[in-house]
Amino acid sequence: MSKSPAPKPVGELSYEAAFAELESIVAVLEEGGKPLEESMKLFERAQSLAKRCSELLEEADLKVRQLSGEELTGFEGEE
Amino acid sequence: MSQPTLFASVQWTVTALTRHLRGVLESDPALQDVWVTGEISNLSRPTSGHLYFTLKDAGASLRCVMWKTDAARMKLALQDGLAVEAHGRITIYEPAGQYQLVADLIRPTGEGALYQEFLRLKAVLEAEGLFDPERKRPIPELPRRIGIVTSPSGAALRDMLDTIRRRYPLADVVLAPSPVQGVDAPAALVAGLRGLNRLVRPDVILLARGGGSIEDLWAFNDELVVRAVAESEAPVISGVGHETDFTLCDFAADLRAPTPTAAAELATPITLIDLSAGLANYQSRIANAIVSLINQNQIEVSNLETRLRYFSPARRIQTDRQRLDDLARRALTGLVHRAALESTRLKGLARRLEALSPLAVLERGYALVTRAADGGLVTRVAEARAGASLRVRVSDGQFGVTVAKPKSVEEA
Numbered sequence: 478m479s480k481s482p483a484p485k486p487v488g489e490l491s492y493e494a495a496f497a498e499l500e501s502i503v504a505v506l507e508e509g510g511k512p513l514e515e516s517m518k519l520f521e522r523a524q525s526l527a528k529r530c531s532e533l534l535e536e537a538d539l540k541v542r543q544l545s546g547e548e549l550t551g552f553e554g555e556e
Numbered sequence: 557m558s559q560p561t562l563f564a565s566v567q568w569t570v571t572a573l574t575r576h577l578r579g580v581l582e583s584d585p586a587l588q589d590v591w592v593t594g595e596i597s598n599l600s601r602p603t604s605g606h607l608y609f610t611l612k613d614a615g616a617s618l619r620c621v622m623w624k625t626d627a628a629r630m631k632l633a634l635q636d637g638l639a640v641e642a643h644g645r646i647t648i649y650e651p652a653g654q655y656q657l658v659a660d661l662i663r664p665t666g667e668g669a670l671y672q673e674f675l676r677l678k679a680v681l682e683a684e685g686l687f688d689p690e691r692k693r694p695i696p697e698l699p700r701r702i703g704i705v706t707s708p709s710g711a712a713l714r715d716m717l718d719t720i721r722r723r724y725p726l727a728d729v730v731l732a733p734s735p736v737q738g739v740d741a742p743a744a745l746v747a748g749l750r751g752l753n754r755l756v757r758p759d760v761i762l763l764a765r766g767g768g769s770i771e772d773l774w775a776f777n778d779e780l781v782v783r784a785v786a787e788s789e790a791p792v793i794s795g796v797g798h799e800t801d802f803t804l805c806d807f808a809a810d811l812r813a814p815t816p817t818a819a820a821e822l823a824t825p826i827t828l829i830d831l832s833a834g835l836a837n838y839q840s841r842i843a844n845a846i847v848s849l850i851n852q853n854q855i856e857v858s859n860l861e862t863r864l865r866y867f868s869p870a871r872r873i874q875t876d877r878q879r880l881d882d883l884a885r886r887a888l889t890g891l892v893h894r895a896a897l898e899s900t901r902l903k904g905l906a907r908r909l910e911a912l913s914p915l916a917v918l919e920r921g922y923a924l925v926t927r928a929a930d931g932g933l934v935t936r937v938a939e940a941r942a943g944a945s946l947r948v949r950v951s952d953g954q955f956g957v958t959v960a961k962p963k964s965v966e967e968a
Binding site: 531 | 698717720729730756828832835842846849
């Protein structure tokens with residue numbers, strides 16, 4: 478994760494994106510060698526990423542759609 | 557025609573003879589792997605679970621038995637009058653002295669032809685490399701979008717959706733509804749596979765249908781469907797029928813699942829529970845990393861503090877104060893010394909001063925004469941007129957006098 482000028486707000490990240498970033502921060506922090514202040518920022522970011530992931534996991538609700546010809550429509554046939 | 561030998565010794569018991577005949581039949585490989593066609597009659601299914609029936613055609617009949625374990629695996633509902641093809645081995649039931657077929661597989665007549673077609677097509681596609689292991693692609697661990705090609709009304713779809721919802725509800729599912737049996741099925745299955753790839757670009761596609769007879773599953777052996785599976789951009793997991801059913805789609809798919817539910821499980825290899833555990837693990841690893849970083853920094857800081865204390869102004873002040881005290885002490889000592897010296901000198905001076913004092917002269921008998929009128933010192937006769945009042949100062953006091961006969965030294 479090279480420094481992007483303005484990281485995306487955590488609340489806008491998909492689960493995959495949040496998890497991938499969390500994963501890379503863990504690697505950076507475990508490797509060590511970053512200045513404390515930067516590490517603390519990474520830590521805070523990682524915490525909100527983890528929180529975001531947990532929330533997404535808790536809220537997750539399977540979305541089912543149906544391919545009708547060339548179009549995606551809602552699928553009501555479950556029940 | 558020869559006469560039997562009447563008095564020869566008995567060579568066989570019935571049991572021995574029957575056993576011998578059984579051995580003859582069972583040692584003939586051709587009789588141990590036979591397909592027999594015929595019509596079922598005298599079907600009986602006692603509580604033991606074994607199946608007993610007779611296969612017959614216009615000219616003969618054959619006793620058959622199917623043991624419980626094989627009977628339980630059979631999907632075909634047997635009934636008297638059904639034309640079937642039975643596979644098994646020929647043996648003799650010794651107690652009855654009756655030869656019989658021990659069947660392990662029974663299928664409707666005509667299915668054999670289907671199977672031949674299955675084998676032919678399989679060989680063709682295999683030769684083309686459609687089933688090569690190198691073609692198999694890995695199934696993504698965290699699918700964002702899962703395509704499903706199956707019947708919208710079947711239990712298979714419900715099972716798959718339930719499974720995905722339970723295991724990995726983060727995924728989006730797009731269903732390409734398609735009949736899964738009948739003449740329209742192959743074309744619809746192909747359209748579903750292609751449509752999903754072109755319009756939805758799913759991470760993985762489930763091609764599934766629930767169990768059924770081999771004819772029911774036949775669309776999944778259709779050449780066009782099998783080719784569409786092989787051509788799919790997204791990896792395909794097939795889950796057709798039951799565990800024992802193999803279709804050509806299973807061979808072409810990137811992964812074969814024994815059932816639709818199993819296909820949904822294979823499409824979601826990582827579940828919510830795994831993810832939560834992984835998250836917790838990451839959280840604790842991050843906390844550990846940061847705690848150890850902070851500890852390390854604290855140690856460095858306290859090391860620096862120790863070193864800094866040595867150079868601190870407080871310490872400097874202390875040192876300076878000490879030096880100051882030292883200087884003060886030394887200054888004072890000097891001063892006292894000096895004062896003593898001065899005092900000695902002072903005493904000497906005082907003594908010398910005393911020697912110079914006019915009073916000392918007066919002690920020696922001299923007097924000091926001043927005019928009473930203006931206090932001026934009288935040092936010459938001319939200054940003392942007769943009758944003038946003068947004051948005479950001697951060593952212990954003074955007194956007044958009046959001038960009587962002033963006379964200069966020359967005159968005297």
